[in-house]
Amino acid sequence: MQKVIVVLGSENSPSGELGRIAKDRLNKCLDIFSDSYVIACTGGFGKHFNTTTKSHAHYAIEYLKEKGISEEVIFRPLLSGHTVEDAFKIKEFFGVINEFELLVLSSDFHLERVKLIFKEVLKGYNIKFISVKSSLPLEEFNNRVAHEKKAVQTIVENGLYY
Numbered sequence: 001m002q003k004v005i006v007v008l009g010s011e012n013s014p015s016g017e018l019g020r021i022a023k024d025r026l027n028k029c030l031d032i033f034s035d036s037y038v039i040a041c042t043g044g045f046g047k048h049f050n051t052t053t054k055s056h057a058h059y060a061i062e063y064l065k066e067k068g069i070s071e072e073v074i075f076r077p078l079l080s081g082h083t084v085e086d087a088f089k090i091k092e093f094f095g096v097i098n099e100f101e102l103l104v105l106s107s108d109f110h111l112e113r114v115k116l117i118f119k120e121v122l123k124g125y126n127i128k129f130i131s132v133k134s135s136l137p138l139e140e141f142n143n144r145v146a147h148e149k150k151a152v153q154t155i156v157e158n159g160l161y162y
Helices: 020-032 056-066 083-094 111-121 138-158
Strands: 002-007 037-041 100-107 126-132
Touching: 002 020, 020 056, 020 100, 020 126, 037 056, 083 100, 083 111, 100 111, 111 126, 111 138
Parallel strands: 002 037, 002 100, 100 126
Antiparallel strands: none
16 A cells, blocks of 8 residues: 655745745655655645745645655645645545555644545545644744634534535
């Protein structure tokens, strides 16, 4: 069974510089990466996270390569615009449920919502979730936590919209 580290996307600057959240996730990927894994990065374009001409996943992959990860162990970018789309792009790309073990990395403040979405969209897939400790300043972290609580509550009350 192929083991895949899936690094969920986050923000980058208008010049393509990865934000703190993205770097936290990618650094966690680097920490756990070994020869038994391959890597998939998500993230395309969107006003809320990437307004450049290159995908967020492109910048993430370049970061990993700069840190010594071989291009041969990185899948093509999964171009998504939000977390629900991440799950669908993964399902579309990996297709067969029993051929892959997915290790999904996301920020600590985001992981509860990721689990709700992925367990719905990727039913039956072998998925492990890894919480990445955020290095955001406390106020920004608390704002993210509040946003995620609202998003999770919306899913719980209304179901997953897709």
